[in-house]
Amino acid sequence: MKIRSKDDLDKIRSKVHDSLYSPPCLKINVGMATCGIATGAQDTYNKALEIFEKEGVSVAKTGCMGFCEQEPLVDILAPGKPRIVYRHVTEDKIQEVVESYQKGEYPKKSILGQMKDPRSVLEDDIENPLRGAVPINGIPFLEEIPFFSKQLKIALRNCGYIDPDNIEEYIGRGGYFSLFRCLNEMEPEETIASIKESGLRGRGGAGFPTGIKWEACRKAEGEKRYVMCNADEGDPGAYMDRSVLEGDPYSVLEGMVIGAYAIGSNDGFIYVRHEYPLAVVRLVETIKQAEAYGLLGSNILGTGFDFNIKISTGAGAFVCGESTALMRSLEGKVGRPRAKYIRSVEKGYRDSPSTLNNVETWANVPPIISKGAQWYASLGTEKSKGTKVFSLVGKVRNTGLVEVAMGASLRTIIFDIGGGIPRKREFKAVQTGGPSGGCIPEDYLDTPVDYEHLAKLGAIMGSGGMIVMDRDTCMVDLARYFLEFLQEESCGQCVPCREGIKRLLEILTDICAGKGKEGDIELLEALSDTVVKTSLCALGGTAPNPVLSTLKYFRNEYEAHIYDKKCPAGVCKELFYYEIDEEKCNGCHICFLRCPQKAISGEKKKPHTIDQEKCIKCSICYQSCKVDAIAIR
Amino acid sequence: MGEIAVAKETGAQPGAVEVDFRAIDDLIFTRFNGDKENIIMILQALNKEYNWLPEPVLNYVSTRLDIPLSQMYGVATFYSMFSLEPRGRHLICLCTGTACHVRGGQIIKERLEAHLGIKPGKTTEDMRFTFETVRCIGCCSIGPVAKIDEKVYSRTNSAAILKALEGYT
Numbered sequence: 112m113k114i115r116s117k118d119d120l121d122k123i124r125s126k127v128h129d130s131l132y133s134p135p136c137l138k139i140n141v142g143m144a145t146c147g148i149a150t151g152a153q154d155t156y157n158k159a160l161e162i163f164e165k166e167g168v169s170v171a172k173t174g175c176m177g178f179c180e181q182e183p184l185v186d187i188l189a190p191g192k193p194r195i196v197y198r199h200v201t202e203d204k205i206q207e208v209v210e211s212y213q214k215g216e217y218p219k220k221s222i223l224g225q226m227k228d229p230r231s232v233l234e235d236d237i238e239n240p241l242r243g244a245v246p247i248n249g250i251p252f253l254e255e256i257p258f259f260s261k262q263l264k265i266a267l268r269n270c271g272y273i274d275p276d277n278i279e280e281y282i283g284r285g286g287y288f289s290l291f292r293c294l295n296e297m298e299p300e301e302t303i304a305s306i307k308e309s310g311l312r313g314r315g316g317a318g319f320p321t322g323i324k325w326e327a328c329r330k331a332e333g334e335k336r337y338v339m340c341n342a343d344e345g346d347p348g349a350y351m352d353r354s355v356l357e358g359d360p361y362s363v364l365e366g367m368v369i370g371a372y373a374i375g376s377n378d379g380f381i382y383v384r385h386e387y388p389l390a391v392v393r394l395v396e397t398i399k400q401a402e403a404y405g406l407l408g409s410n411i412l413g414t415g416f417d418f419n420i421k422i423s424t425g426a427g428a429f430v431c432g433e434s435t436a437l438m439r440s441l442e443g444k445v446g447r448p449r450a451k452y453i454r455s456v457e458k459g460y461r462d463s464p465s466t467l468n469n470v471e472t473w474a475n476v477p478p479i480i481s482k483g484a485q486w487y488a489s490l491g492t493e494k495s496k497g498t499k500v501f502s503l504v505g506k507v508r509n510t511g512l513v514e515v516a517m518g519a520s521l522r523t524i525i526f527d528i529g530g531g532i533p534r535k536r537e538f539k540a541v542q543t544g545g546p547s548g549g550c551i552p553e554d555y556l557d558t559p560v561d562y563e564h565l566a567k568l569g570a571i572m573g574s575g576g577m578i579v580m581d582r583d584t585c586m587v588d589l590a591r592y593f594l595e596f597l598q599e600e601s602c603g604q605c606v607p608c609r610e611g612i613k614r615l616l617e618i619l620t621d622i623c624a625g626k627g628k629e630g631d632i633e634l635l636e637a638l639s640d641t642v643v644k645t646s647l648c649a650l651g652g653t654a655p656n657p658v659l660s661t662l663k664y665f666r667n668e669y670e671a672h673i674y675d676k677k678c679p680a681g682v683c684k685e686l687f688y689y690e691i692d693e694e695k696c697n698g699c700h701i702c703f704l705r706c707p708q709k710a711i712s713g714e715k716k717k718p719h720t721i722d723q724e725k726c727i728k729c730s731i732c733y734q735s736c737k738v739d740a741i742a743i744r
Numbered sequence: 745m746g747e748i749a750v751a752k753e754t755g756a757q758p759g760a761v762e763v764d765f766r767a768i769d770d771l772i773f774t775r776f777n778g779d780k781e782n783i784i785m786i787l788q789a790l791n792k793e794y795n796w797l798p799e800p801v802l803n804y805v806s807t808r809l810d811i812p813l814s815q816m817y818g819v820a821t822f823y824s825m826f827s828l829e830p831r832g833r834h835l836i837c838l839c840t841g842t843a844c845h846v847r848g849g850q851i852i853k854e855r856l857e858a859h860l861g862i863k864p865g866k867t868t869e870d871m872r873f874t875f876e877t878v879r880c881i882g883c884c885s886i887g888p889v890a891k892i893d894e895k896v897y898s899r900t901n902s903a904a905i906l907k908a909l910e911g912y913t
Contacts, residue, residue: 146883149896179885347841350882385788385825386881426784426823429879443783444815445822502884504843510885542842576884578842592845596879602822707855707903729851729902 113405115413117291120282127283130169131273132229132240133190137168139209140186141200142271144175144357145389146350152183154202159185162206174358176271177512178258181223184271187212193244194226196253217247224253231268233285233481258509261528263490265498266314266351266474267514270358275393278400281361287406289480293369294414297480302373303329306476308484310496315341315432315469316544316573317649318495318562324466328456329374331464336376338367338418339460339467342383342390343437345429346545347596349576351500352470354512356383356390359474360397364420366473368407369480371418374466379418382437384425394422429546429600430650434459434467436602447602448648469574471500491517495561503529505578506536515560522556525579536581540664544573546593546600547653549660550586569660571653585682586665587672591619593657601650608651611642615658625685627673632662681743684728688744693718695740702732702741761798761830768801772808780809783819787826796827832867832874834912836860837891838905841880844887848901852888853877855902859909872913 114120129135141147141156159170176184181198185208188194197208198221211218225247228239246252253259264270273280281287293302307322328336340363344352355363367379383390398420401407409417423441430436431446438460440446459465475497479487488496495517501524504510508530515524521541525531532538540550549570551558558564562572580589594616603609615638618631639655646652662669671677678686691702691711698716710726713719718740721732733741771789776782786805791797797820806813820826838856840849853864860868860875867874883889886898890905897908 145881145896146886146898149883149889149898150886182886344882345879347845347880348843348884350880350884353882386878424785424788426788427825427878428823440784441781443781443811443819445818502843504884504887505846512885545842576842578846578884580846584846589846592842600879705903729855730848731901731903734848 112403113413114287115405117288120287120291123279123282124285127279128237128240131280131283132188134169134188135190137163137187137189137209137213139163139168139170140173140188140271141170142175142182142184142186143172144270144354145387146175146179146354147182147184148389150182151201155183155185155200155205158202159205159209163209168209171274172276173273174270174275175354175512177262177267177354177514178223178509179511180509184223186226186271189213193247194229194241195250196223196226197221198223217250219250222250224251224256224259227252227254229272231272231284232265232478233268233288236285257527257530258511258513261519261523262514263498263516264514265478266355266362266471266500267512268359268478269362270354270512273359275358275360276396276400278361278397278404278406281359285481286361286477287365289477290365290368290406291412293372293480294412294416299329299373299375302369302480305484306373306479309479309487310491310494311472311475311479311487312495312562313469314471314475314499314574316346316547316571318572321468321472324456324468325370325374327454328464328466331457333457333464335378335461335463336374337460337463337465338371338374338376338379339437339441339465340367340379340381340473341432341434341437341467341469342381342387343425343432344384344387344470344574345432345600346574346576348504348542348578349502349545349574351502351512351575353387353390355470355474356387357393360390360393361401362474362477363470364397364401364407366476367420368411368418369476370466370468370473372416376466377417377419379420380423380441380460381420382423382425382431382441385427391422391424398422428602429596430602430648433648433650435648437467438465445602447604448650450647471575492559492561492563494563499560499572499575501575501577503577503579505542506532506581506583507579508533517561518559520557520559521551524560524577525556529579532579532581536583539580539582539584540586542570542578542580542589542657543576544571544656545576546597547571547649547656548573548576549656550580550589550664551660552664569656569663571656583680583682585623585678585680586661586668587619587678588623588680588682590657590661591616591623594619594654597650597654601654605645605647605651607642607645608647608654611638611646612651612654614638615642615655619658622669622672623678623683623685625672625676625683627669629673631673632666632669636662679743681730681733687728688723689721689726689728689733690742690744691719691721692740692742695738697738697740699737701735701737705731705735707731761794761800763798763800763804765804767793768804769808772805778809780811783809783811783816784823787816787820791826795831796829827874830867830871832871834873834893835891836873836875836909837881838864838875838877839879839881839883839887839889839891840877841884841887843884844880844889847887849888852890852900852902852905856905859906873909
C-alpha cells in the first residue's frame with residue numbers, strides 16, 4: 112500500500128500500537144544487532160521460536176538497547192503483566208526465563224529491569240502504555256538504573272524497541288510524520304531554517320552546522336544535487352552508526368528524504384563499510400519497504416517529489432570516511448581526498464553539489480522536525496545542541512552505547528552511567544575521537560563534553576568513541592598503536608602524512624622497544640607540528656593528536672621508557688618483567704595452571720615463582736591473579 | 745581478448761583458477777548495469793566468489809568495462825578487503841580496534857602469529873587459514889573480538905581462539 116495522507120499514517124500507527132505495546136498474547140523481543148548475535152542472540156531467538164511459537168507466543172527481533180555488556184537482552188511483555196528486560200539470556204536460559212515469567216516468578220538474578228515507560232521522544236501525544244501496570248517489588252525500573260537514568264535517547268529512540276525490518280513499527284513509534292509535515296506543510300527553505308535553528312552539528316566528528324551545509328548545497332550552482340549518508344564508520348572503538356543502521360534504519364532514511372527535499376535532490380547514496388554486513392542487509396530491506404509504502408522512490412507521499420537511494424559498500428579504507436575521498440570511492444576510484452579549496456557542497460560527487468552527513472546526524476533530523484527546532488536547541492550547551500551517542504568501551508564496567516545531552520561531564524558518563532572501572536582499579540585516561548582524538552586524564556573528568564571543551568583539551572568529539580583505560584594501558588604504546596593504524600590507512604598522496612606518520616611511528620616503536628634516546632620527545636613534538644600544519648586532509652592534520660595529547664598529560668611515561676627503560680603499565684615487553692610478590696601470593700595455583708609456558712612453579716598454599724627464561728609475558732597470570740600478587744618490575 | 749585466451753590456456757596448470765567468464769558478464773551487466781562507477785562493488789562480489797582476485801578475472805573485467813588494468817590494480821591494492829593472492833579455506837579476522845587493543849587484542853595477535861607461523865595478511869602453507877586483522881568490526885563492548893569465517897567470538901582470549909581453530913579443517 113502507498114501512503115498518501117496523514118490518515119494513512121495514523122491508521123498504521125494505531126494498528127501496530129497493540130503489537131508494539133499490548134500484544135494479545137505473550138511477546139518475546141530478542142535484541143539482535145551484531146553485538147547481540149555475537150553473544151548468542153541468534154541461538155536464543157531460534158530456541159524461543161522452537162519452544163514457544165506453537166503456544167501462540169510471538170517471537171520478534173529488535174535492535175540493540177545499548178547495554179551491550181548485558182547481552183543477549185530479551186524483553187518480554189504480555190497482557191496485564193509487567194514488561195521485563197532480562198539479561199544474559201543465552202540459548203540455554205530462554206526456556207527457564209519465559210516459563211518463570213509465565214508463572215509470575217521474577218528471579219532477580221536474570222532481570223535487568225522492568226519497564227516504566229517504553230515511549231520514545233516522539234510519542235508524548237499518546238498515554239504511557241504501561242500506565243496502571245502493577246510494578247513488582249524489589250525489581251528496579253529499567254529507566255531508573257544508572258545506565259539508563261541519565262540518558263536521553265533521540266538518535267537511538269527506537270533501537271531495541273522495534274523490529275528494524277518492519278516499517279509499520281517505525282511508523283507506530285511516530286515515524287514518517289515529520290516527512291509528511293515537511294513535504295506537505297513546509298517549504299524547503301523553511302526546513303533548512305528549522306535545522307539551522309536547532310543547532311544540529313555533524314555527528315561524524317567535525318561538528319559542522321548541518322543547516323548551513325544544506326543551505327550552501329541548495330544554493331550551489333548545478334543541475335543535479337546529491338544527498339549522502341556516511342556510514343563508513345571507521346573509527347576503531349565507535350559503533351553507534353552500526354547500531355542505528357541495524358536497529359532503526361528507517362530513521363536514517365526518513366532523515367535523508369527530508370534532507371533531499373530541503374536541498375532539492377533526487378538521488379542519494381548510503382556509503383556503508385563492508386565490515387557491517389548485517390547493516391547492509393537491513394538497509395536493503397528498509398529501502399524495499401519504504402519504496403513499497405510510497406515513502407521513497409518516485410512520487411513520495413503522493414506529492415510528486417522523487418528521491419532514490421543507492422547503497423554502496425566500502426572496501427576497507429579508513430580514509431574513505433573523509434568526504435572527498437568517500438565521493439571518489441562512490442565514483443569507483445581510489446579513495447584519495449582532495450584539497451578543499453572548493454567544498455563538496457559546491458562540487459562533490461561527479462562534480463555536482465553534494466551533501467554528506469553522518470548516520471547519527473540523519474537520525475536526528477526527524478525528531479527536530481516533529482518536535483521543533485527550539486525543543487532541540489533547548490538541549491545541550493551554548494554551541495553544541497542536542498544529544499550525542501557515545502560508545503563507552505574499554506576498561507569500564509557497563510560497556511555499551513549511551514546517548515546523553517551535550518554538556519554531560521566525562522565523570523557522569525564514565526562513572527555514573529558506565530559504573531566506573533572493573534576490578535576496583537583506578538581510572539587512568541579516556542580516549543575520545545578515535546585516531547584523530549586524544550587521551551584525557553583524571554584531572555579533567557568534570558569537563559562538560561561538547562565540541563568546544565574536548566577540543567580545548569587536545570582531544571576531539573569525533574564520532575563518539577570513548578575508550579576507558581586503567582593502569583594496564585601504556586600511553587606510549589597507545590600512541591604507537593594509533594600511529595601504526597594511521598600509517599596503514601594514510602592514502603599516501605601527500606608527503607607530510609605519508610612520511611611524517613611513518614617517522615613518528617619509527618620513533619615511537621623505538622621508544623617502546625627500549626631504544627628511546629634523549630631528544631626523541633622534542634623530535635616527536637617538532638615533527639608533529641609539521642604534520643599538523645602541512646597535511647592535505649584531516650587524516651594527516653589530526654594524526655599527531657594521540658602523540659601530542661599523551662605527551663601533554665603523560666610525559667612521565669615517555670620519560671620512564673626513554674631514561675629508566677621501564678614500562679610502568681607492563682605492556683612494552685622489552686621494558687618490564689613479571690615477578691610474584693611473595694607476601695601477597697596465597698598459593699592458589701591458578702597462575703600455575705593457566706601459564707601456557709609452564710613458567711610458574713610452586714606448591715599449593717605457598718608463594719610461587721616465575722622462571723624468567725620461560726616467561727613470554729603473555730599476561731595471563733597477571734590477569735587471572737585474584738590477590739594482585741603478580742607485580743610488574 | 746588475447747589475455748582471456750591466455751587465461752584459458754593456463755587453466756590446466758596446477759594451481760591455476762577456472763574462471764567463468766559468462767558469470768562475470770552477468771555480474772557486470774545484469775547486476776551492476778555495466779556501470780564503471782560500480783567497479784568496487786563488482787570487485788567485492790568477485791573477491792567473494794573466488795576468495796581472491798585472480799589476474800585473468802581482473803583482465804577480463806578491465807576489458808569489458810574499458811577500465812585500464814593499471815586503474816583496477818590501483819583500486820584492488822588500495823582497499824584492504826581485496827586480495828591479489830589466493831586465500832585459505834578459513835578466514836581468521838582478528839579485531840585490532842582500540843577497545844580490543846586495550847583489552848588484550850595484541851596478545852591474541854602475537855599468539856596467533858606464533859601458532860600459525862604467519863603474519864597478518866598471509867595464508868598458511870596448507871591453505872587452511874588466512875589470518876587477517878581488521879580495525880574494528882563494531883563489537884567494541886564485547887571485546888576482544890575475533891571472527892572465524894562468519895562466526896564471531898566475543899570476550900575471547902588467546903587460549904579460547906587457539907582452541908576454536910581446531911574446529912576448522
